[in-house]
Amino acid sequence: MNPKNIHIADYNYNLPDERIAKFPLAERDASKLLVYRKGEVSEDVFTSLPNYLPKGALMIFNNTKVIQARLHFRKAPTDGGQGALIEVFCLEPAWPNDYQVNFSQRGSVQWYCLVGKLKKWKEGKLLREIVMSDGEHVELACERKGVHGTSHIIEFTWNGNYTWAELLDAVGELPIPPYLNRETQESDKATYQTVYSKIKGSVAAPTAGLHFTDRVLKALDDKGIDREELTLHVGAGTFKPVKSEEIGGHDMHTEHIAVRRQTIEKLIAHGGEAIAVGTTSVRTLESLYYMGILAAEGKEDLHVPQWMPYHDSLPHPTHKGEADQPTKNTDVITSLRSLLAYMDKHQLEVLHSSTQIIIAPGYEYHIVKMMVTNFHQPQSTLLLLVSAFLQGDWHKVYDFALAHNFRFLSYGDSSLLIP
Numbered sequence: 001m002n003p004k005n006i007h008i009a010d011y012n013y014n015l016p017d018e019r020i021a022k023f024p025l026a027e028r029d030a031s032k033l034l035v036y037r038k039g040e041v042s043e044d045v046f047t048s049l050p051n052y053l054p055k056g057a058l059m060i061f062n063n064t065k066v067i068q069a070r071l072h073f074r075k076a077p078t079d080g081g082q083g084a085l086i087e088v089f090c091l092e093p094a095w096p097n098d099y100q101v102n103f104s105q106r107g108s109v110q111w112y113c114l115v116g117k118l119k120k121w122k123e124g125k126l127l128r129e130i131v132m133s134d135g136e137h138v139e140l141a142c143e144r145k146g147v148h149g150t151s152h153i154i155e156f157t158w159n160g161n162y163t164w165a166e167l168l169d170a171v172g173e174l175p176i177p178p179y180l181n182r183e184t185q186e187s188d189k190a191t192y193q194t195v196y197s198k199i200k201g202s203v204a205a206p207t208a209g210l211h212f213t214d215r216v217l218k219a220l221d222d223k224g225i226d227r228e229e230l231t232l233h234v235g236a237g238t239f240k241p242v243k244s245e246e247i248g249g250h251d252m253h254t255e256h257i258a259v260r261r262q263t264i265e266k267l268i269a270h271g272g273e274a275i276a277v278g279t280t281s282v283r284t285l286e287s288l289y290y291m292g293i294l295a296a297e298g299k300e301d302l303h304v305p306q307w308m309p310y311h312d313s314l315p316h317p318t319h320k321g322e323a324d325q326p327t328k329n330t331d332v333i334t335s336l337r338s339l340l341a342y343m344d345k346h347q348l349e350v351l352h353s354s355t356q357i358i359i360a361p362g363y364e365y366h367i368v369k370m371m372v373t374n375f376h377q378p379q380s381t382l383l384l385l386v387s388a389f390l391q392g393d394w395h396k397v398y399d400f401a402l403a404h405n406f407r408f409l410s411y412g413d414s415s416l417l418i419p
Contacts, residue, residue, distance in 0.1 A: 001361075001362065002248075002310075002362075003247065003248075003310050003358075003360045003361065003362040003363070004246060004247060004248025004307070004310075005246050005248065006246060006247045006248075006360055006361060006362075006384070007245060007246060008242045008244070008245065008246070008247055008250075008379045008384075009245070009379065011378065011379055011380075011383045011384060011387065011394075012378045012379050013378050013395075013398050013402070014378075014402075015377070015378055015402075015408060019402070019406075019407065019408045020179060020180070020407075020408050020409050020412070021407035021408065021409060021410070021411035021412040021413075022180055022181075022182060022411065023187075023191075023411060024191045024210065024411040027213075028046075028191075028195075028210060028211050028212065028213050029045075029046045029047045029211055029212070029213045029215065029216050030045065030046070030047075031045070031046045031211050031407070031412075031413045031414055032044075032045060032046070032404075032406055032407070032413040032414070033045055033046045033048060033049060033413070033414050033415065033416060034397065034400060034401055034404075034406060034413070034414070034415040034416070035052055035415070035416050035418075036390065036393075036396070036397050036415065036416070036417045036418060036419075037052070037416075037418045038418065038419070039393065039396070041396055041397060041400045043400075043404055046211045046216065046413075046414055047215070047216060047219070049216060049219075049220075049372070049414075049416060050216070050219045050220050050222075050223040050225065052416055052418070053220070053223060053225055053275060053370070055223055055224040055225070056224050056225070056226065057225055057226065057270070057273075057274075057275055057370075058225075058226045058227075058228060058266055058267065058270040058273070058274045058275065059220065059225050059226065059227050059228070059274070059275045059277060060227075060228050060229070060230060060263070060274045060275065060276055060277065060281045060284075060285060061194075061196055061209060061212075061227065061228070061229045061230075061277045061278075061281065062194075062206040062209065062229070062230060062231065062232050062277065062278055062280045062281045062284070063194075063196055063197060063198045063199055063229040063230070063231055064197065064198075064199055064200075064201055064202040064206060064231050064232060064233050064234060064280070065193060065197035065198060065199055065200045065201070065202065066174060066175070066192060066193055066197070066202045066203065066204065066205050066234075067090070067168055067172065067200050067201065067202065067203065068168050068169060068171075068172025068173055068174050068175075068189075069089060069090040069091075069168070069172060069173075069174075069175050069203040070087060070088075070089050070090075070172060070173040070174070070175045070184075071087070071088045071089075071090070071128075071142070071168075071171060071172055071173070072085055072086070072087055072088075072128075072173070073085075073086045073088065073126035073127070073128050073142060074086070074126075074128070075120060075121065075126060076127075084117055084120035084121070085117065086115065086116065086117050086118075086120060086121050086126055087115070087116035087117065088113050088114075088115055088116075088126075088142060088154055089113055089114040089115075089116070089175065089203070089236065090111045090112075090113050090154075090168075090172075090203070091111065091112045091113055091114060091151055091203060091235060091236055092111065092112050092201075092233070092235065092256070093109065093110070093111055093112075094110040094111055094112050094148070094153050095109065095110040096109070099199075099200065099201045099233065099256070100199075100200075102164060103163060103164050103165035103168075103200055104163050104164070104165065105163065105164045106161060106162065106163055106164075107157065107158065107159075108155065108156065108157045108158075109155070109156050109164045110145060110153055110154065110155045110156070111153075111154055111156070112148050112151040112152070112153060112154075113151055113152050113153075113154040114150075114151055114152070114236065115144075115152050115154075118152075121144070123144075124143070125141045125142065125143045126141065126142050126143075127139060127140070127141050128140045128141075128171065130167070130170050130171050131170075132160075132162065132166070132170055133170065136160060138158050138159060138160045138162060138167070138170075139158065139159055140156065140157075140158045140167060140171060141156070141157045141158065142154050142155065142156050142157075143155050143157075165200065174188050174189055174192055175203050175204070175236075176188050176192055176410075177204065177239060177409065177410050178239060179239075179377070179409060180409075180410070180411070191210070191411075192205050192210075192410075193205060194206065194209035194210055194212060195212060195213060195214060195217075196209070196212070196217070196229065197209075198229075199231045199233075199258070201231070201233035201256070202233045202234040202235075203234065203235060203236050204234040204235070204236065204238050204239065204410075205234070205410065206232070206234060206277075206278040206279075206280045206281070207278065207374050207409075207410040207411075208277050208278030208279070208281075208372050208373045208374055208414065209277055209278055210410075210411070211372075211414045212277075225275075226266065226270065228262070228263045228266050228267075228274075229260075229263070230257065230258065230259045230260070230263055230281065230284050230285075231257060231258040231259075232255050232256070232257045232280040232281070232283065232284045233255060233256050233257075234255065234280055235253050235254070235255055236253075237252070237253025237254075237255075238253070238382075240253060241379070241380070242379055242380065242381060247358070247360060247381075247384065250358075250381070251306070252306045252356045252357070252358045252381065253356070254303075254354050254355070254356050255280075255283070255354060255355055255356075256352070256353075256354045257284045257287065257351075257352070257353055257354065257355060258350050258351065258352050259284065259288065259350065259351045260349065260350050260351075261340065261343055261348070261349050261350070261351070264288070264336055264339055264340055264343075264351070265340070267285075267288075267332075267336055267367065268333055268336050268337065268340075271333070272331075272332030272333050272336060272366070272367055273332075273367065273369045274367055274368060274369065275368075275369065275370040275371070275372070276368045276370070276371050276372070277372045278372065278373060279371075279373055279376075279382050279385055279386075281368075282359070282368050282371060282373075282385065282389075283355060283357055283359065283385075284355070285367040285368055286309075286357060286359060286363075286365065286366060286367060286368060287304045287353075287355035287357050288335070288336065288339060288367065289330075289332060289335050289336075289366040289367060290304045290308050290309060290335075290357070291304060291335075291339055291351075291353055292330070292334070292335025292336055292337075292338040292339045293330055293335055293338070295338045295339050295341065295342035296330070296334075296335070296338035296341075302342070302351075302353040303353060303354045303355065303356070304353075304354075304355040304356060304357050305356055306356040306357065306358050307358070308357070309357065309359075309363055309364070310362065310363070332366050332367055335366075339351065358381060358384070359381075359384065359385040359388050359389075360381075360384040360385070360387075360388055361384065361387050361388045361391075361392060362388070363388040365388070365389060368389070369418075370416065370417065370418050371386075371389055371416070371417045372414060372415070372416055372417075373386065373414070373415055373417065374408075374409065374410065374412055374413070374414055374415070375398065375401055375406060375407075375408040375409065375412055375413065375415065376409070377409065386417070389417055389419055390417060390419055391419065393419075397415060397417070401413070401415070
């Protein structure tokens, strides 16, 4: 079956609101752990995770850090009353388009944003006065500069010798998932970040990582698990519902990734196999395989389009001697070595690229052999990803979780999937 013809209604299940975890547990690693192993399902606690992993395996984490991406501005009143409250949700940098350069800018930046109550903001600048931690007063202005797809290009300007990162920390609000149906609380600033988060850029947390604590990480080290990190900045598109009947009508959002040379070398040393923590790590690792194919073909842009894994135009080997060329049947190690060659050519220590990959039933996994992940929304692309990994056996996992009082979604419980 062509994956584009998959009906998203076939990936539905009944998720009562009371099963959605509105807040995290007091101790991160006290969450339940569902273990799916070769078709058998059992229950444990997250601190037991290392017991299920093979000694010497490679485990990959996403070290992205959630930014305080939601900003509020009050329009100047026109009739003596209170002006409209406008919400500006920063999605990704427009200028400078490099995250770290953008965060270090002083005086002015541009971002692609979603705007709430847009009809109330016809034109002009919105202003907000901020009191910084050192007591200094800063005036922050935002102005619409154009449209980019479904988002708006917003220019932020401010006075004073402060970076954009400092401004966001002072005035921004952490964007917790919309399905929690509550306001962000001060505690979310700590609990909605992984303990290993480092690189600012996400507007949603890679939630599978929220269960890890220093003691679990130490237990992994004691077990001899090799740990590596990569970066995928999670966009608001991760919550984008599939509105088309068939997934061929769904446009995947673009996500930006950064992977160190050392991580790719480690993957090669581990035979091109890894345990992925979270669907963001899954998407990054599987995208690396296709980036290697693009690199071997001499492409400079290694962006992975949504349907590339299923594309019939990927070449097939036609006669003996072509097997080491990039094809639909290229092995993982050859692909990863092509990426290293690309990095050598461009003198890169970190590979920066982007992916729109959609992983759905019919997808062949190349790198990820085990997966740690939370429980996802009905009719979501993340549920498609899990179904592809379990070769359609997702119902067994979700039926068990519902029957055994597991907590769902971002602040919910965890699972270890071993197909």
